[in-house]
Amino acid sequence: MNYQINDIVFDTAQRTLSYQNKTIQLEAKSYELLVVFITHTQEVLSRDKLIALAWQGSVVSDGAVNKAISKLRQHFEQLQPNTEFIITKPKFGYQLGFDAQQIAKDAEYQQRHISHRTYLSRYLVLLLLGILSIVILAFALVNKEEAAQLSVQLERITAHDGFEQNLSASNYSQVLFLSSPTNNQPRRVVLQSLKDNSQHVLPINMEDFTFASLSPSGASMMWVAQNEQTCKIMRYNFATGSQQTVFNCSDMQNVRLSWQANELAIFIRARKNNASPYIIHKLMLATNSLQQLSLPLQHAQMKGDFLLAAHPRHPLLAYARYVESSLSEIHIVNSNTLETVAIHPLKHMVNTITWSSQSDHLFIADKKILYRLNANTGEIEHIKQLSYPIESIAATTRDAKELILVSQYHASSSIQSYNIKTKHVTNVFSNAALNRLPRHDQNGLLFISDMGKEHALWRYQDKKLTRLNIPFEFGFNRYHVAYNAHSMVFEKLGAVYEYDFTHNTLTNLISAEHQAYAPNYGMSEQDILYSSNKTGQWQLWQYNKGSASHQQLTKNGGYSGYFYNGQLYFSKRNQAGMWTLESGAEKLLIKDFSNINWLNWQVINGNVYFYKRGSGIWQYNIDSQVEQLLMSEPEGFIHQYDVSDDEKYIVYAQLQPMQGDIQAVILNW
Template identity: 55%
Template sequence: MKYLLNGIVFDPKQRTLTDHTQVIQLEAKSYALLMVFVTHQEQVLSRDKLIELVWHGSVVTDGAVNKAISKLRQHFVQLNPEAAEVIITKPKFGYVLNCVVQEYIEAKPKGRYLTPRTYLVALALLTLAVLLLVLFTPRTSSPPTIINVERVTALEGIETILSASRTGEILFFSSTSSRSMPQLILKSLHRGDTQHIPADPNATIFASLSPSGKQIVWVEQTPKQCQIKLYHIASTHQQQIYDCAALQGIKLSWQNDEQAIFIRARDNNASPYVVYKLMIATSTLQQLSLPLQHAHMKGDFLLAAHPSKPLLAFVRYVESSLNEIHILNSNSLKTLAVHTIDHTLNAITWSTQQDELFIVNHKSLYRLAIDTGAKQHIKQLSYPIESIAVTRQQPERQMVLISQYHASSKIQAYNLADDNTTTLFSNAALNRLPRSKGNDIFFISDMGNQHTLWQHHNEQLSKLDMPFEFGFTRYHIAPTQKKLVFEKLGAVYEYDISNAQLHTLFSASHQAYAPNYALNTNSVLYSSNKSGQWQLWLYDKKQKTHQQLTEKGGYSGYFYNGELYFSKRDQGGLWKLVAGEEQLVLNDFSNINWLNWQILNNHVYFYRKGSGIWQYNLQTQIQKNVMTEPEGFLHQYHVKADEQQIIFAQLQPMQGDIQALIIE
């Protein structure tokens, strides 16, 4: 059945809205939301009711509901500028559909009866028309056919950061272990030969092959400088084209005419990613995007430029399971389309055949039509996809190249007395964020295909069951009780280990992050940017009150001997609060320690990149390196309460290759 809403036709079967002159393809959440409103006419639906019916009870933020409502309203306004109030807000109650829902009946044209001869002629003409339509209509919307899956590389170690030209050359990094210096390799898929590109293995962090296959651009970054360099393959000539010292986390993509490079970068690890355009001839940098302000500050974190057309796509992080893909004309910089994707994205690239994107969610490969936003699943892979590129094998076939590997890590125990390391737990999964309590070890693992929290007790392993995927979530275990506290999408939860009970302490409206127990389990210290800047807050469980503690920034903190010690998100250093005034305790304390540091028996334990775990004595102000950083160290560790051992996660040797999906 189709519905008529204020002159706009809603087709649930096709998931479209239309005013007969233009058609809008609804995203999954917009469609589900509209179906709920249509089937609950004249009912005011609360946020909780919408979460139950649309998100099926999943934990979502108020921002996700607001975003979905706003998106649906925008669709109606696009078809009818006067339809802004088709969904209205009832303050303190919820939302209601503000129009009459009618069944839409298509008008049937009047006709006359046909004679048998006329009927046969019409039938023959109709059959001929259908045959011609099948033969000559381009198969742009048909499902892709995967002809074959081939292994492109079989080198020792892993291949990462893959890019490709239009003509069958691929560029990638290859390394034999987590600590070995990667080699930059150029390989011809037609000839099968490879060559090593003379990039500095100690400093090169990203590289991209141009669409013509004639040039490479890469980033050389050291603690003292950063340079974007251009390499001409035929002449082996190198030149510096931009000083990138002010940028971090750089990724690059070529404009189709090779006159410009698009850059994804951020100012520091506390700021969101932004997309820039760099003109090669003039070294002029232009900012293209301004990310939304949100809790996790990821910004516009993926980008891909079309190899043959002036098109640019970038992905904007909205929240953990909600992203937007923005499509721009890379010359005029005009936004052509914005599509909402209701799952995570970790790689994107353009198709060489038509105006569509290949997008990746963990192990799943999809293609996305940029005009309608329609998404089509192509293949489920065995391992997570790290990077993706597309080239052509033959004029009628394109080759989707993927680099993939599955990382695994073990939980280790380092003995501070004798410098010996023993393995506490090891398997083929990715085991991370270990925490100790007595003789028990807790850690997050993907051994069950999802990131869940596990307990290792007396050589026995058990999963802590939650009503949702735990995810890679920071958590804090109470020192004196069998309880732990953690944050999920801005809300804070407490889990009682002894009886496997989960309780919600407070909602996502407080935008909480990095919660720790405070003086005892009756209060929780957490950070939030609900005031406009990351500050530390104290939540009293009995009084159910929230008190702001810091004024000049705070991100992760602990109470020790009645005083608050804390780190900041956008500034290095360890601080403490004395009579409402902050004091600097330790200057050489990088904000890489935002969330992973401890205070035990007047000792602060923290990490320094390259050297390992350090101990700072609050009384003597003496600091010493207590554990040298081992190979494969993940910067996820926990010092046991007796200060005799450091429990940490360590990567195991990885293997991974480049695979090619031949698509027709």
């Protein structure tokens, strides 16, 4: 039986989806899910109902359901990109986006087809099984031989003081990188030959420099000059030394670039502001025309399409899409036609990606680990675990051998205490680890650190360190300590947990289905304020532990909030400003209040403490409406801070000068 879904044909007998000249074979769970959606057309199916129908009531995790839905969406997107076939109905479930119309088939043809298939099965099944066995055996032997021959060699490319980052490479043994400032030299963009190791410092204005990308031919580079008011994409020609403005990117932030192989276009990854998702664009250099490539509506939340890499020799583009905190996707696109070629799910996040200079493989870095992904099959293999986290990677060829260039960094930060009255700074804690997000805790201090094997939450009290007993990696997650300092709340994968410091116990307060973020205690420890987009827009909600009830507090947006004297004060995810509610109506109190403040801002005794980029930490008095600067932004400040309950001290994380270098990973077969 065949069904037509927005011109895509679903063949239930063959278990395929077909559109134009492309056919996709469905795996078992995608087939079963699609049958359920078709037999319940126009019905919104809850998770429980999906589990009952597609998993026959088996015990299934939310992650398994999410993965199955994501996989079915990927199949549809390969055939019709940017079309929403499976609609998420926040708080309710999922629905098929189009009516499924049954297609009548000619009975005689159907009978011939069945007879022919039966005839073939009688005479060919044994032959096919025999051939399949031989192929599998040969494949296994080849893989075994290849695995035995693969070895990894490391070669140091740079060994300077400071940190080399932002790698890109040409096809001809050249690497471009940004060298961080040190006591001996300023920040520089350097072009280095990997044949003779000669270096050339590029004569460009570094004041607003943010990113650069070397062309595949090595003839020129594109670079981004951006400040708070303007953004320009510039082109530098190595032969002539000339520079020209290519594109005005003033309505974009966090711009990253990658060249198309033929150098007729560049691909741009950017977002509108720090609360909006990343989107991939294609800029044609001859006509200066811009076209959006990625991010259909159903993925327009969270991080978006956050990494990109164009193949240096073939018309292929890869980009990484955020799905959830432990799941991402690699999308492969034909960079000429912009059609999706493949989508490969990954069970982890990705730091950086680059194409092989010699094949259709992608190299992927996740923290310290380097992987290789076959862009055609989706097969992924572990290449090497390095000593330090990987910042960026690039690939080139030297003497016919491929080099995967890796920029590593060793980051560390200390915890400082600032006396608001005397303006004196005291070092509270420092080591060789990355210590972040400090919070006052009774007579001690809480902070997140990677001093162990993973990011964990630690307490520092009376010069003693204690790791909190949390049965999973804490990660870099915002947390809020209760007013009585006996407990704290934090979010993990959309669920909210409460940790009791007295009894060292952990309680799951809010399940992941509520998609909760940025939790704070409310007017008492019985109430939890949190943000969620479960209605389709980020709003503030309140959860009462006694009644286990959820109440929506805002209507026009809300992301992080506090109560003071029974009145709600809050920020929004997609809009700058600090707001309050008066008789149900919004009132803007602080206009110059960046939405990055969701991580740290506080309300204490009628004073609002918040951060202004490039300025420091400010205090706003709710009654007098007077603002004053309390602490100027120190060097290395990473806007992670906490004001003590007595309003006398500010503890903050201070980044130490980073060290890192470039190494070449050489694969020998």
